Amino acid sequence: LLPDGAPPYRAKPVNAAHRGGMGAAPENTMAAFDMSASIPADYIELDVRTSRDGRLVVIHDDTVDRTTDGTGSVKEMTVSELRKLDAGSAFHRRFRGERIPLLEEVLDRYAGKIGLLIEMKEHDPEAASRLAEVLGRYAFALPQQRAVRPELAGDRRAGIIVQSFHLEFLNKFHRLRPDVPLALLVERGRRLRDADLFEYTAYIRYVNLHWKDADIRTIQRLHAFGLLTLPYTVRRYAQMTRLLKAGADGWITDYPARFRSL
Numbered sequence: 001l002l003p004d005g006a007p008p009y010r011a012k013p014v015n016a017a018h019r020g021g022m023g024a025a026p027e028n029t030m031a032a033f034d035m036s037a038s039i040p041a042d043y044i045e046l047d048v049r050t051s052r053d054g055r056l057v058v059i060h061d062d063t064v065d066r067t068t069d070g071t072g073s074v075k076e077m078t079v080s081e082l083r084k085l086d087a088g089s090a091f092h093r094r095f096r097g098e099r100i101p102l103l104e105e106v107l108d109r110y111a112g113k114i115g116l117l118i119e120m121k122e123h124d125p126e127a128a129s130r131l132a133e134v135l136g137r138y139a140f141a142l143p144q145q146r147a148v149r150p151e152l153a154g155d156r157r158a159g160i161i162v163q164s165f166h167l168e169f170l171n172k173f174h175r176l177r178p179d180v181p182l183a184l185l186v187e188r189g190r191r192l193r194d195a196d197l198f199e200y201t202a203y204i205r206y207v208n209l210h211w212k213d214a215d216i217r218t219i220q221r222l223h224a225f226g227l228l229t230l231p232y233t234v235r236r237y238a239q240m241t242r243l244l245k246a247g248a249d250g251w252i253t254d255y256p257a258r259f260r261s262l
């Protein structure tokens with residue numbers, strides 16, 4: 001606490017655009033990423049899955065049904081089939097023609113220019129190897145290559161963070177690429193024991209809480225273990241100010257433009 005008892009506001013919370021900033025553009029598309037880059041947000045959060053032919057594509061659901069004009073399971077479609085789909089019109093007709101991006105396409109455009117918070121939606125060992133292999137080609141954007149203070153460089157300066165709800169996935173991925181900062185997503189209401197937090201400190205930097213669980217006590221506990229938190233998914237001003245007061249290190253929001261000034 002500050003001397004007057006006020007909570008410890010951080011100098012600059014991380015403003016991360018959920019699914020690229022899905023409040024203003026179709027989720028997980030280049031249109032959304034371009035929009036968030038132009039604000040600029042600090043990080044673009046995006047979701048990754050594998051196509052039938054083993055390529056990493058940027059899509060949230062395990063089917064294309066909700067976000068495109070097609071139907072079917074992502075893992076049963078080839079990249080060429082996935083790329084024919086319209087991923088923009090379901091949001092608004094003016095985005096017609098947006099495609100499901102390849103992860104490499106996103107990395108080609110943004111790695112080293114804006115932060116990328118990459119959520120791997122699959123958690124099998126092959127998913128870890130595939131992601132490690134692709135990110136290995138963009139090592140220039142990883143903190144160790146980037147700055148004098150590796151413990152900070154990946155956080156705020158156009159770094160790459162990999163996140164997952166699955167601890168085993170992060171563990172496996174860490175063994176393949178120990179140079180990539182990791183975030184564990186925690187489901188709403190899950191109790192975090194001291195023993196869990198202690199275990200995380202070995203290789204995890206962020207414990208990303210549901211925003212309702214991100215109270216001052218929990219955040220202080222995380223900080224006491226040297227862990228940071230970017231709570232998800234924030235949409236309202238009151239939620240944001242509550243997080244700021246509680247000492248969150250940033251947030252993941254559908255509306256990165258709305259909260260940039262904070």
Ligand code: G3P
Nearest residue numbers: 018045047119232233252
């Ligand atoms: O970044 C947190 C958030 O993305 C997790 O939920 O379902 O939007 O991927 P979801």
Ligand code: CA
Nearest residue numbers: 045046047119
């Ligand atoms: Ca996500």
